[in-house]
Amino acid sequence: MLxxxxxxxxxxxxxxxxxxxxxxxxxEFRPLTTGVISSELQVxxxxxxxxxxxxxxxxxxxxxxxxxxxxxxxxxxxxxVNYKSFQIVNKGHDIVKYRFTNYSTxxxxxxxxxxxxxxxxxxxxxxxxKVHLENVEENGDAAKLAENLSIxxxxxxxxxxxxxxxxxxxxxxxxxxxxxxGQIYPGTSVEISVIFKPDKVGLVEQxxxxxxxxxxxxxxxxxxxxxxxxxLAFSFESIDIGxxxxxxxxxxxxxxxxxxxxxxxxxxxxxxxxxGSRFTFNPSKIVVPANSKSLIEMSFISLKLGKFREVFEFTxxxxxxxxxxxxxxxxxxxxxxIEPKVIEFxxxxxxxxxxxxxxxxxxxxxxxDY
Numbered sequence: 404m405l406x407x408x409x410x411x412x413x414x415x416x417x418x419x420x421x422x423x424x425x426x427x428x429x430x431e432f433r434p435l436t437t438g439v440i441s442s443e444l445q446v447x448x449x450x451x452x453x454x455x456x457x458x459x460x461x462x463x464x465x466x467x468x469x470x471x472x473x474x475x476x477x478x479x480x481x482x483x484v485n486y487k488s489f490q491i492v493n494k495g496h497d498i499v500k501y502r503f504t505n506y507s508t509x510x511x512x513x514x515x516x517x518x519x520x521x522x523x524x525x526x527x528x529x530x531x532x533k534v535h536l537e538n539v540e541e542n543g544d545a546a547k548l549a550e551n552l553s554i555x556x557x558x559x560x561x562x563x564x565x566x567x568x569x570x571x572x573x574x575x576x577x578x579x580x581x582x583x584x585g586q587i588y589p590g591t592s593v594e595i596s597v598i599f600k601p602d603k604v605g606l607v608e609q610x611x612x613x614x615x616x617x618x619x620x621x622x623x624x625x626x627x628x629x630x631x632x633x634x635l636a637f638s639f640e641s642i643d644i645g646x647x648x649x650x651x652x653x654x655x656x657x658x659x660x661x662x663x664x665x666x667x668x669x670x671x672x673x674x675x676x677x678x679g680s681r682f683t684f685n686p687s688k689i690v691v692p693a694n695s696k697s698l699i700e701m702s703f704i705s706l707k708l709g710k711f712r713e714v715f716e717f718t719x720x721x722x723x724x725x726x727x728x729x730x731x732x733x734x735x736x737x738x739x740x741i742e743p744k745v746i747e748f749x750x751x752x753x754x755x756x757x758x759x760x761x762x763x764x765x766x767x768x769x770x771x772d773y
């Protein structure tokens with residue numbers, strides 16, 4: 404009987420040998436940590452005697468290096484892709500395999516597999532209860548029930564096998580790595596592309612891990628990317644429309660400029676203030692193509708007098724901050740001019756009616772009632 408002793412005895416196999424017969428034993432050394440690792444091999448005879456053989460091996464790191472472990476990508480528009488590359492260099496003398504994963508250790512992977520397995524068991528129990536209930540409701544026989552349970556067991560057994568055999572490669576919707584796995588020959592390198600695919604505005608910080616055969620620890624790789632939305636701006640941030648007459652309509656052209664590489668969708672946020680509600684924007688919803696300009700007509704008419712200062716906001720699809728434009732001015736009443744400014748009747752007799760004429764000129768742009 405051969406026993407390998409380290410932290411606890413481990414029976415390898417039993418063997419009976421004839422007199423003067425030899426047997427060759429093959430022992431594999433598969434270390435998981437670096438440094439000197441030793442154990443003890445015990446050979447126990449049926450007579451009760453034992454001999455001990457010391458086993459010792461030294462584990463060193465493979466000479467494999469990553470040219471970069473922190474990747475900061477330039478600003479990337481939402482809905483587009485950006486990438487950055489680095490290399491894995493094999494400076495050793497053996498072929499090494501590599502893969503990229505979400506997990507920092509093999510223990511993390513096993514914990515995730517256990518979690519998936521537990522969830523599958525719970526789903527299986529629920530499905531079995533449902534099969535039993537349906538069998539009772541349909542007055543099914545035992546053979547039909549056994550058949551349905553057999554089909555169910557096979558399906559969940561397949562799912563368990565798939566979960567346990569999952570290579571646990573990197574799975575991320577925002578960051579993709581190509582190639583995800585492979586091997587590197589001695590004295591060569593492989594180029595790895597990290598692709599950033601943002602779906603919303605904001606800073607993205609992801610950490611992934613490179614598991615290289617022959618290295619004790621997985622290499623963490625930090626990926627930093629900033630996702631930006633459409634870059635829109637008005638041709639001017641504020642408009643002073645000055646004095647306008649009450650009841651008169653005035654229109655102004657507002658130019659929207661898209662300085663980015665993706666289309667920008669604008670939509671007006673209603674302004675319900677006394678003066679703000681008297682403004683109209685046509686169109687109130689607009690798509691501004693990338694690297695182009697679009698025109699919005701702003702109209703205003705008010706029956707209320709007074710000064711105003713309004714801020715109009717437009718939401719930008721994919722952006723948290725709205726686009727703003729400030730408008731100020733004053734609504735004034737109609738103006739008129741009377742000629743002559745002084746009416747001179749001269750000398751008139753007491754008790755006699757005397758008439759004269761004067762003119763009223765409407766100097767405003769709206770009708771004047773008097």
